[in-house]
Amino acid sequence: MALIGDKEYFKELKEIKYEGKESDNPLAYKYYDAERIVAGKTLREHFKFAVAYWHSFCGTGADPFGPGTQIYEWDIPSDPIMAAKEKADAAFEFITKLGFDYFCFHDYDLIREGSSWSESESRLNTIVDYINQKKKTSGVKVLWGTANCFANPRYMNGAATNPDFNVVANAGAQVKLALDATIALGGENYVFWGGREGYMSLLNTDIKRELDHMAQFLSMARDYARGQGFKGTFFIEPKPMEPMKHQYDFDAATVIGFLNQYGLADDFKINLEFNHATLASHTMQHEMAVAGSNGMLGSIDANRGDYQNGWDTDQFPNNLVEVTEAMLVFLQYGGLQGGGINFDAKIRRNSTDQKDIFYAHIGGVDTFARSIIAADKIISSSDYQKLRDDRYHSFDSASGKDFEEGRLQLKDLFDIAAAHGEPQRISGRQEYFENIVNQYI
Ligand code: XUL
Ligand code: CO
Numbered sequence: 001m002a003l004i005g006d007k008e009y010f011k012e013l014k015e016i017k018y019e020g021k022e023s024d025n026p027l028a029y030k031y032y033d034a035e036r037i038v039a040g041k042t043l044r045e046h047f048k049f050a051v052a053y054w055h056s057f058c059g060t061g062a063d064p065f066g067p068g069t070q071i072y073e074w075d076i077p078s079d080p081i082m083a084a085k086e087k088a089d090a091a092f093e094f095i096t097k098l099g100f101d102y103f104c105f106h107d108y109d110l111i112r113e114g115s116s117w118s119e120s121e122s123r124l125n126t127i128v129d130y131i132n133q134k135k136k137t138s139g140v141k142v143l144w145g146t147a148n149c150f151a152n153p154r155y156m157n158g159a160a161t162n163p164d165f166n167v168v169a170n171a172g173a174q175v176k177l178a179l180d181a182t183i184a185l186g187g188e189n190y191v192f193w194g195g196r197e198g199y200m201s202l203l204n205t206d207i208k209r210e211l212d213h214m215a216q217f218l219s220m221a222r223d224y225a226r227g228q229g230f231k232g233t234f235f236i237e238p239k240p241m242e243p244m245k246h247q248y249d250f251d252a253a254t255v256i257g258f259l260n261q262y263g264l265a266d267d268f269k270i271n272l273e274f275n276h277a278t279l280a281s282h283t284m285q286h287e288m289a290v291a292g293s294n295g296m297l298g299s300i301d302a303n304r305g306d307y308q309n310g311w312d313t314d315q316f317p318n319n320l321v322e323v324t325e326a327m328l329v330f331l332q333y334g335g336l337q338g339g340g341i342n343f344d345a346k347i348r349r350n351s352t353d354q355k356d357i358f359y360a361h362i363g364g365v366d367t368f369a370r371s372i373i374a375a376d377k378i379i380s381s382s383d384y385q386k387l388r389d390d391r392y393h394s395f396d397s398a399s400g401k402d403f404e405e406g407r408l409q410l411k412d413l414f415d416i417a418a419a420h421g422e423p424q425r426i427s428g429r430q431e432y433f434e435n436i437v438n439q440y441i
Pocket of ligand 2: 237301344
């Protein structure tokens with residue numbers, strides 16, 4: 001694929017191709033053959049892989065103990081428009097070299113925030129026009145857009161849930177512009193991650209009012225976007241904590257309860273992230289099963305946490321057992337509803353070669369490809385599905401079926417129990433299930 005800008009940023013790298021698992025080339029896909037059909041769809045269609053603009057083109061590796069270590073040529077120009085255009089050139093070069101079809105962005109990943117709403121609006125319009133030209137020539141698309149309503153100090157007490165209405169109004173202004181940009185870029189979805197929607201201390205917080213405000217705000221954003229012709233899905237991205245002590249979108253179950261309570265469930269689904277699931281003391285598989293069984297499995301932010309550290313390390317995924325179990329749930333619920341797999345992941349601070357960001361994405365992509373292939377084989381070739389179904393066999397006929405279909409009363413359970421006596425012990429066979437997963441990886 002031809003490069004779009006005139007300047008080449010990732011000079012050491014060519015397009016990444018599928019070479020198969022026998023290849024020794026570290027800059028090739030070993031499992032991700034985009035056109036391979038698995039469970040009735042190509043891998044490209046299943047995954048809709050996306051690059052996260054913020055990690056790959058903005059985050060330079062800074063942490064609370066020191067500045068960034070990765071120097072981005074495109075961020076150097078002092079003119080914000082020039083810097084944003086160079087960043088877009090670098091981004092499109094990177095995305096097309098990886099063979100990805102999508103990217104995701106926050107508003108001010110695309111261009112630096114202005115000093116007034118009108119300046120920000122005009123900057124966003126300029127970069128949206130520029131990116132739209134690049135989209136046309138490259139075929140790259142927007143999986144989702146979002147607003148960064150957590151970095152600016154004005155949001156220190158929250159955005160939509162801020163106790164000060166003036167801040168809520170500012171968050172509204174920002175989300176309006178981010179929706180405009182997402183719609184203008186043909187974004188397929190729009191995400192709300194409630195970065196500071198929560199509390200640091202309950203002593204100064206009225207939870208009920210804040211939740212009501214959040215629902216009101218989300219309804220207004222939905223109505224505005226629909227009025228502008230946006231047909232995509234809105235996703236809420238759960239996270240239990242960090243930066244706040246407690247965040248309202250704690251986990252999938254909490255978000256589903258909230259969406260149902262406030263009548264938002266028709267327009268909103270869930271964007272789940274591996275490291276957010278583990279921060280909530282869940283597994284990603286758990287979060288996906290909760291969302292999937294409620295028809296809410298919208299999109300995925302792919303990464304992983306660290307097994308010893310508690311925080312959101314956003315490492316690139318490489319755990320085959322974890323991702324294979326997640327892909328079992330993925331296939332069980334028929335994939336994602338409108339979303340895709342966005343690598344919300346960052347290379348480590350000491351990964352400073354240009355190639356590192358390529359190795360990271362290649363590894364993540366191959367982990368997903370290998371895992372879905374394994375999960376599909378587990379479902380189609382092993383006893384897995386039958387073993388699972390058999391555990392519920394007693395509900396398929398007779399009294400069990402009557403129970404499921406609501407034809408029994410509590411007194412009937414008493415009579416059945418009295419007539420049948422103590423049930424036999426039936427093994428859950430967890431270790432057997434675990435061995436099946438390992439066998440097919
Ligand atoms: C933060 C996080 C965000 C969202 C988008 O933990 O995951 O990057 O995905 O705001
Ligand atoms: Co995320």
